[in-house]
Amino acid sequence: MGDREAEHTMPQTELEEIASKISDLNKWREIFSFHGLGISNTTHQRGQGSGGDGPPGAGEPPHPPSAIPRPLLVSPDAGGRPISLEMAMGLRKLLFGNVFHLFSCEWAKAYFRFREPHSDLAYALEAEKGGTRAILMAVQAHIIKYLLFVRNTEYTHLERLRRISRREQGEALAAALADTLWAAGGGGRAVVCLAATAVHVTPRGDYKADSFTERIQLFEFCEKAAAQEFIFDHINSFRGEGSHGVILFLYSLLFSRTLERVQEDLDCTATPLLEFSFGNITCTQAVLSLLLTGRASPHQLSGGQDPGTGGGDVEARQRRGPVGYLRWGRAPAEWQVCRGLRTPQLPVWLCSVAGRHCVLFGTDSLLLSDWRTERAFHLYLYNGQREQTRTARLTIDTHSHHWEEAPCEAPCEDPRSPGSSRPSVEMAIRTKWPGATVSWNGTDPFF
Template structure:
């Protein structure tokens, strides 16, 4: 056979060469996968990193921790979650400028420290307030409490569970907290998109544009990528897969949600909602940023959940009985629950409301309205919906 036989597949030398080639191909595929996951793969149009949770050491979609990275990969490389547009759409300078003008009226304005630090954080799982978000004082409270209302709606009236009434809110795990938050955020974004589409904003590793003199960089907005969805369920799954990018410390999760909300609505529609091209959503006050567009609070919503402003502080009042507003017989004597978002509240306030007209209750109402006497502000808010109702706090100190 001579040298011609060396090329035959069965020859030892040929087998060794083939094994070496296979090993090299295997190594090449391994590094290509790692580079692709790390956001280093070169695109024909732009360099796009995989969306992450920012530069503050947040955890990745799978919840795995590690050394702080420019985004949040899990410990073991794996393909990113599927999405309608893999990689998303990078935010352009024009879009960022329009976003800033809708928010602040000026592209040179940036978020204050309390906004930059705000994210969605729950109380302890399997506790009396397992369903509850913490809401610090300041402009972020209005958005947090609006999302809180949607979380309560999901846990009480949407998801399937064996628990009833208040147990549906208390007996939830950390994973179920994430599921509830994903459902609440997706519900808000889908509503903003008028039931047709939703946009989710996440952070990539690198900036997508070079700021100009009129635009002040914040090392956050410049790295935003937009992911568009045309099915609510797909948006909800995507948010859940990236839930730590909204709830981890340092994630700027509240701003991410606000950006997602505005792009789901579209900046053009938001500007029209605000009443003109010069109007904007947020106002500066004493060094912080205050949200001024919470929306009208309807007295008879579809679900018995009310976003309230009690003494200028946003909070949530709700009932566990879905029939409360649809069956007049339920409105004789019923229970309401109240959460104000403050860390000092250690359990859900339980109120009993009696709308029966009795002479001693009428005297009580007249007495509390006399000079020097006043009812708790929450009771006064309840009576805007049920005039003359008697309210019992069941042992809880009233919130004035």
């Protein structure tokens, strides 16, 4: 009798266990759906073709989970204000032109990662190939400016960049980020974005959640020193693995400028700040302008007069900022840069050649203040790649041109004509010093 009861009881217990598991599965399915993810079998069914329902990209594989280590999240009671759905949608529209595109895995994984402390490249950020490299190298330029010309130290020249500790790396990064945010805020405000433990936004309509943007907490400061101190106190939120540090900084930059003023900088066009190129998400010239000048206008980088721009814009382009910009590409329009960026206050340049970015810098603060120092001088090159194991030293000679004896049809002021077969970075240098010769001092040219 007991054996027969056991035979009937066992299936009932198993059914209850299966029902419980199904309930758990439905619960997790709801959680995954809320965060923009999907269950694998559903994903395969929807991802087979592009003819599914929903906005463009709805049939694409789901975005990877934006898992942020808990120590890098701030509690809701830490102050600041939570992001709203309207702000999240405004961010998405400015960046991508719509509310359903998401950052790629490459962007989600990007953060401000330094090379080894107490080494020859202790000052240097790692910036592998990809769309985030432009932002990392622009911040790198500000880091170099701080370490070489701002902070107090007993070291001189390149020793100011070497042998720095992990704490000093954090201080330099905080100073660089604060400088850039303060410039974007017009010299009167800075907004710092951090990820919170709580989700503040419930998606609706076409907005697609990424489980990161919906956690943003905004902290506003009316003094740059206070913003810099706050960033340093939360520096691992920008340089910690899994922190989404580059996206956090980009959000901070946009909110410091305000989304409305960024749209005005773009001449009220619908052109997004990021573009899709060969499967990558890359920065437009407007983003570089925001990083270098505090305004998200590509006209700020141009050396020519743009149709419809007033005298005030021309005056702004002639104003010398603390960090410069050099550019060279296939067409002359690609290497025309305004005078104020070619000749910054200090000898530090973000350099763009054929869509790749590096940093050029000198150690003499008077290089651009005294014409006599520009006859022959050194510039140093760092490109962010892990393969570069030491800072490259280039010697620039603006008065000895051995190749001028060869006939050339184009004027020598054109940086493309005298040494058109030379490395691209040399051509970028000649947009600032036309006709200069560049020696790599035994290093094989690599940029």
